[in-house]
Amino acid sequence: MFHWLEKNPFFFAVAVFVVIAFAGLIEILPNFAQASRPVIGTKPYTTLELAGRHVYIKNSCNACHSQLIRPFKSETDRYGHYSLSGEYAYDRPFLWGSKRTGPDLMRVGNYRTTDWHENHMKDPAAVVPGSIMPAYTWMFKNTADIDTAYAEQLTVMKAFAVPYNKELPMADGSKATVALADTVEGARASALEEAKVIAADMKDQDVKDAVTAGQVPEIVALIAYLNSLK
Amino acid sequence: MENRPLEYDYTVAKWFMLSTIVLGIVGMLVGVILAWEMAFPAVNTIAGSGLAEYTNFSRLRPLHTDAVIFGFTLSGIFSTWYYIGQRVLKVSMAESKFLMFLGKLHFALYLLVVVAVVGSLLLGITTSKEYAEFEWPIDIAVVVVWVTWGMGIFGLIGIRREKSLYISIWYYIATFLGIAMLYLFNNMEIPTYFASGGIGAWYHSVSMYSGTNDALVQWWYGHNAVAFGFTVPIVAMIYYFLPKESGQAVYSYKLSLLAFWGLMFVYLWAGGHHLLFSTVPDWMQTMGSVFSVVLILPSWGSAINMLLTMKGEWQQVAASPLIKFMVLASTFYMFSTLEGPIQAIKSVNALAHFTDWIVGHVHDGTLGWVGFMIMAALFHMAPRIFKREIYSKSLMGTQFWIQTLGVVLYFTSMWIAGITQGMMWRAHDEFGNLAYSFIDTVAVLHPYFTIRAVGGTLYLVGMFLFAYNMYKTMTSSRRVEESELQNASPMGA
Numbered sequence: 061m062f063h064w065l066e067k068n069p070f071f072f073a074v075a076v077f078v079v080i081a082f083a084g085l086i087e088i089l090p091n092f093a094q095a096s097r098p099v100i101g102t103k104p105y106t107t108l109e110l111a112g113r114h115v116y117i118k119n120s121c122n123a124c125h126s127q128l129i130r131p132f133k134s135e136t137d138r139y140g141h142y143s144l145s146g147e148y149a150y151d152r153p154f155l156w157g158s159k160r161t162g163p164d165l166m167r168v169g170n171y172r173t174t175d176w177h178e179n180h181m182k183d184p185a186a187v188v189p190g191s192i193m194p195a196y197t198w199m200f201k202n203t204a205d206i207d208t209a210y211a212e213q214l215t216v217m218k219a220f221a222v223p224y225n226k227e228l229p230m231a232d233g234s235k236a237t238v239a240l241a242d243t244v245e246g247a248r249a250s251a252l253e254e255a256k257v258i259a260a261d262m263k264d265q266d267v268k269d270a271v272t273a274g275q276v277p278e279i280v281a282l283i284a285y286l287n288s289l290k
Numbered sequence: 291m292e293n294r295p296l297e298y299d300y301t302v303a304k305w306f307m308l309s310t311i312v313l314g315i316v317g318m319l320v321g322v323i324l325a326w327e328m329a330f331p332a333v334n335t336i337a338g339s340g341l342a343e344y345t346n347f348s349r350l351r352p353l354h355t356d357a358v359i360f361g362f363t364l365s366g367i368f369s370t371w372y373y374i375g376q377r378v379l380k381v382s383m384a385e386s387k388f389l390m391f392l393g394k395l396h397f398a399l400y401l402l403v404v405v406a407v408v409g410s411l412l413l414g415i416t417t418s419k420e421y422a423e424f425e426w427p428i429d430i431a432v433v434v435v436w437v438t439w440g441m442g443i444f445g446l447i448g449i450r451r452e453k454s455l456y457i458s459i460w461y462y463i464a465t466f467l468g469i470a471m472l473y474l475f476n477n478m479e480i481p482t483y484f485a486s487g488g489i490g491a492w493y494h495s496v497s498m499y500s501g502t503n504d505a506l507v508q509w510w511y512g513h514n515a516v517a518f519g520f521t522v523p524i525v526a527m528i529y530y531f532l533p534k535e536s537g538q539a540v541y542s543y544k545l546s547l548l549a550f551w552g553l554m555f556v557y558l559w560a561g562g563h564h565l566l567f568s569t570v571p572d573w574m575q576t577m578g579s580v581f582s583v584v585l586i587l588p589s590w591g592s593a594i595n596m597l598l599t600m601k602g603e604w605q606q607v608a609a610s611p612l613i614k615f616m617v618l619a620s621t622f623y624m625f626s627t628l629e630g631p632i633q634a635i636k637s638v639n640a641l642a643h644f645t646d647w648i649v650g651h652v653h654d655g656t657l658g659w660v661g662f663m664i665m666a667a668l669f670h671m672a673p674r675i676f677k678r679e680i681y682s683k684s685l686m687g688t689q690f691w692i693q694t695l696g697v698v699l700y701f702t703s704m705w706i707a708g709i710t711q712g713m714m715w716r717a718h719d720e721f722g723n724l725a726y727s728f729i730d731t732v733a734v735l736h737p738y739f740t741i742r743a744v745g746g747t748l749y750l751v752g753m754f755l756f757a758y759n760m761y762k763t764m765t766s767s768r769r770v771e772e773s774e775l776q777n778a779s780p781m782g783a
Binding site for chain 2: 119126131134191207210220
């Protein structure tokens, strides 16, 4: 049979394709629907948080920081409860990372504050002596892309029925709603409102001035995102 | 006329040869910068704090991986295809104007994509998925480049004179099909600009998979991009170049059959080993782990077949630096495909995952196996393409030893770094509390990061020697006759 295949490139290619496609079908398909269901307490990102997530991706934070707590005592001691599949239901793309040059950030919102992040992003080694993380000073100057975040929210709401403007069950039995504006102007306004809350806890005068002038610096969006990781 | 040897047309092979060298230097230079940044963070702002956004570790890291994978390695794969393809199919590109046009178009489009990738990654336009960072416009361009190459492959096969496909051709076909399938499915994404009716950045997209599913598809892709980018086409090269250069027949045809079909079947299952102890179902993790261990068989099948091809001819290893490169490549292949399965065992992975040991594993495979094999292939092709002898044998030998030392420093330091950090993360004191804060586990790595940076720099120095040797070979080396080009490549002192 192999001799015959070697003389018939078309059937050879078909045979190769069948053999390599097999594993993907068996491993990936069966669990697809199950894995994408959110657990109780999981909320979709707000416009500002999503813009911050884009800043995180733009700077490849995931190259050094994981967002995946494995079920070992040493990891739950250090980072909190181990990760559950449903907690990632609204993560597109996933940001598990593959290398921990820095610590895991899956639940960083539980133990770090706006103030801590501001100081740390400006000069990591001043906050954590010995840190090899570079400073991210340009995030204090660049403006976050709120429009693109809003476009992504609209897209996932339409295409994947992500529940914006819907009551969601929370872990403590209460209900929560993540509002999504009807227009891009509305989205900019609500992102700015969120940004004002973050900027109030910050010291950098340029950032405060920018937010007062109606701009959202990247650092504000990023901190909103990091604070949402719980 | 019938007995006159075919005049092969190496135009496209030559162009890709140049891009292999240039992109290799670029990708490895970025890698070396990254290595020094980890050892000495001040290097992050080496071009001034104004440009720090474009020189800091995180912005450059995807540029390094993509430049060496899709720049250096892929160029090498294309270059060797446009050389080997004609020779084993016994047909010249010059015989078909259409195939010649396709080949040139392939190169031109490829260069355009390279420019787009470098620009967009520096600007931070990325999907974040490793080795699939490109946004949708580039993804579409990549598909076009790939289809152009595929049409070239099957076009050449269509007009072949040699009816039986040689082993290398099997592997090139598999490379084409495998990457096509993986790339398409992993990059399923919706452009948000169009879906939202014209809001925001036009190039932005959102993945069609979320969370755990996204991770599963990504590592099915990520692991097998290694399979079909770093293993399959490199095996295609060694199956052609080692027998050619040494003048020895491939040791066992049956072993090559077993290794090929075994590799095709087993490799795709192993992606799950990137997700051990994550939130993907346990049975998938176990499958990934088990198949990773099984993967030793087909991998070693090819590698042993190559080493046994040298049976009785080991004096050639001492005599020829070109054979040295290939034999060491094959040895590193065995080494790396044993190390990988060990890391895929769950209890080992619990320690190794997220540490530098993984980085070490990647680099003993890529620097030792992929890099050495591609450079050996270029060395073997150069005299036949340019009709000149390799400029300097001693320079080649020097390069070999410098780079070997570089690789050894690289992976040994990363082993120690990875295992040290993994052990420190999990260490508890007598009261059951964590023994070390995270920063303790970073500070301890400084010496190993420095050794690694030295190792990487040595490898880069070797790359420059390689580029110089190749440049001299192309331009000013002694001309050789067809009769000198039988087996062992002619080399100057």
